[in-house]
Amino acid sequence: MLLEGRYSPRCIRHLLVALTIFWWMSALARFEEITDFISINTLPDGEVETRIYYKGVVAKETTTAKK
Structure with a gap:
């Protein structure tokens, strides 16, 4: 053709x-936009940072580094 x-x-x-x-x-x-999730990061100084996003609300928790 x-x-x-x-x-x-x-x-x-x-x-x-x-x-x-x-x-x-x-x-x-x-x-689709992802609006509800949990993010966990290990910082260079050994601290662990946790962020929670749920229905427009954000919460953050940071643990202290273990020596």
């Missing part, structure tokens, strides 16, 4: 661009 000359390369390029944009937009639509 493409070899018969029915479709110009410009038309094919526009189709590929449109399909790529459609794929990208559909991929973006599947991402």
Whole structure:
């Protein structure tokens, strides 16, 4: 079909661009915002920091370093 000359390369390029944009937009639509999670970090001085995010409320706990 493409070899018969029915479709110009410009038309094919526009189709590929449109399909790529459609794929990208559909991929973006599947991402959801993560609002509730727990984050645990170990700081360089040995302290452990815990943050909790739940329904818009943030709590932070930091343990002291063990010597």
